[in-house]
Amino acid sequence: xxxxxxxxxxxxxxxxxxxxxxxxxxxxxxxxxxxxxxxxxxxxxxxxxxxxxxxxxxxxxxxxxxxxxxxxxxxxxxxxxxxxxxxxxxxxxxxxxxxxxxxxxxxxxxxxxxxxxxxxxxxxxxxxxxxxxxxxxxxxxxxxxxxxxxxxx
Amino acid sequence: xxxxxxxxxxxxxxxxxxxxxxxxxxxxxxxxxxxxxxxxxxxxxxxxxxxxxxxxxxxxxxxxxxxxxxxxxxxxxxxxxxxxxxxxxxxxxxxxxxxxxxxxxxxxxxx
Numbered sequence: 001x002x003x004x005x006x007x008x009x010x011x012x013x014x015x016x017x018x019x020x021x022x023x024x025x026x027x028x029x030x031x032x033x034x035x036x037x038x039x040x041x042x043x044x045x046x047x048x049x050x051x052x053x054x055x056x057x058x059x060x061x062x063x064x065x066x067x068x069x070x071x072x073x074x075x076x077x078x079x080x081x082x083x084x085x086x087x088x089x090x091x092x093x094x095x096x097x098x099x100x101x102x103x104x105x106x107x108x109x110x111x112x113x114x115x116x117x118x119x120x121x122x123x124x125x126x127x128x129x130x131x132x133x134x135x136x137x138x139x140x141x142x143x144x145x146x147x148x149x150x151x152x153x
Numbered sequence: 154x155x156x157x158x159x160x161x162x163x164x165x166x167x168x169x170x171x172x173x174x175x176x177x178x179x180x181x182x183x184x185x186x187x188x189x190x191x192x193x194x195x196x197x198x199x200x201x202x203x204x205x206x207x208x209x210x211x212x213x214x215x216x217x218x219x220x221x222x223x224x225x226x227x228x229x230x231x232x233x234x235x236x237x238x239x240x241x242x243x244x245x246x247x248x249x250x251x252x253x254x255x256x257x258x259x260x261x262x263x264x
Contacts, residue, residue: 022217022224081170084167
């Protein structure tokens, strides 16, 4: 649980920083984006059991809320692929460092910006739909230890 | 072993979707739709002006700390608003469900 929570916080912070290209500059933006893709895969691996259970029950028996939640997650996954692929195709730092030169494409650049913008709303939805878990875990790992410390003092 | 298998599944799923997307993005038949979809970049016509509106900015390779707050705000504001709106909708939805349940129970008790 704590591992999940730690990775989620890391993902969130990396996403916010990576979205701010003016702040990071292109070099950090691209490498951080690559790192973000790796952390997303770890995030998916940590939720593997849930994913399998939801996929199995999706067309059979699933409460409306859970179905909506999993639909958002699927959309988010597709968006992640859109951002990553278009990011690789418009990359100037990583791809160049590998010695590859890709032709300039307005479409991939447009898609990269658009899908990153959709990602903001999809992440907002993803967080809102898991809000109860976020609040309870924050309370368990952050607030309760502090309360205990306060009680001891 | 199991983690390796799971990673491979995610990897192949990502690869499959990426290849499909790349094929769509580069296919000849999709080009007219793409041209219509992607807003034309500045450059031609109009001219004039120092800043030239429209097209996207080219990002510098070096970090610019002065954007730390304003840039993060642009991401955090719409995200927070989305979270806020969805939580409110969820709460009101749950409330209506609860009232309906209560009403049904009261009706059953009355009859």
